[in-house]
Amino acid sequence: MTDRRMIVGIRGSGIAATTCAYLLKAAGLRVATKVVHRPPVPTIMLSDAALALLRDIFQRPDLFADSPRIKRRVVAWGGGAPVVVPHGAALASEDQVQAVLAKDKPAPEDGPVDFTIHAAPPMPEGETHVFGDRRAVAAKVGLRDPSCSEEGRVEAVASGWLFLVPAGAGEGWLLGVGGSLDDLLADSRLIAPVVDAVAAASTPFLAAPRLHLPLCGEDWLACGTAALGFDPICGDGTAQSVREAILAAAVVTGIAEGQDATALLTHYQSMLIAVMRRHLLLCAQFYTTGGTGDWWRAQQDALLEGHRWCTGLLAKMPEPGFLLEGTRLVPRQQAA
Template sequence: MAPFPAPALRRFGCRQSTAVPVRLAAEAAERTCWIESVTTGWLFLIPEGTGAAWLLAIGDAPQALLARSTLVAPLIERLGVTGPAFDTSPRMVERLAGEGWLAFGTAALAFDPICGDGTAQAVREGILASGVVTALARGEDPLALAIHHHSILLASMRRHLQLALPFYASGGTSGWWREQFAATREGYDWCTAQLGQLPEPRFAIHGFDLVRRELAA
């Protein structure tokens, strides 16, 4: 079996983020999430009850974003210790399957949290991987299954970028927002071009199995 490769990683934007625990102001609703766009990024405030919450800051440091905030900032009484920065830009390895291996999970493909589809995608990837392995055990063509796995995940990224485009088109008119919109659009176009070079999917999900489309119809 060939060793697991290290395919090139492609990013669609640059969105460094940090998470920080916060104490909510007395007047803040404890069961309401808040999202606000500001000049250099966006804020996501997630209450967890008893006056505590988490603040996700995307694009800039929490303090810098809060300084420009008119919606989220008044809801916070004080900030806790900011955690280390992490990448929330949508990204994927350019090759998602090969001889003897499948790539899935956030190391292979990761979504922007602005769309809220990451958990559902993880479930879909698990079902897809289960279907590929089951079909392999049944004797289906390994190359065809690898191409199918790659194509489906590539199409998932394309759909995610398509859904993200309206957010970055409407979030603001600053340079940061324009750059993120352009990167998202470039990624969508790249995924579209890649899919155009691949054959139509030959398999369909049937429970936790993959079956040939002509048999699933």
């Protein structure tokens, strides 16, 4: 494919899809979007790293400058006393993020496309591999302590963990992983004393890391949470979706400019497997130190097994052949 004006279809409506569309349009490609509706995430924590990426890509240095911010985290982990650590992040709903970022999003188009970026399931082929058996529930809560409006609280308990983030006007969102909110709060010393129930808990949803394979084919690739999903314990999911979008757009732009499509797509798959491998090891460290019960040990075992599996996959793949310079991929020998 050497046509600089190749048509790229993008399926999805989240941050990864919107970022891909913006970058591909900026590179001169034609973009056809297909919105895939799903329930929006009520609150997104835009870490300073994610915020810096978005501001740079969309050339908006003031992006979310007026949004409520988290200034610290209070962490009670592994039965230890709570520890306060600095943490910078802006808070916004997914609807707010999309309203800001999607102003220049291409209008939906019908008709054939040359290449498709799948930022929402289903994929054309393959299956999703899940590393662990963890479900989460979320609920709107009232905040008893005004200091909670500027902090996130994370707490490990016997059968799982809790994560509290503010949502403005004396309210917050409470995430529970490993059991029902009632059971988790019954063991809580850090979070239970500062919250009151406001609404019923959500339907349980998957909270374990996951990776779809294959991540690409001759005329498609997967991006965002459709490609891989992070455990919310890491707090890096939004930044990862943006980084994936940058890489995906660079791969497709390279294909449109006549670079080796097979090499580019192989590079994309190996880089995302490597990302998941690092994430699994990071998560394993959290689950190793969070608790000593059967639930904690089972999650740790699943994460380490996933890490070994990803290591085996990467051992069979070629060394990465490209380097990302800005928003473009260049062959390693050329970059050197």
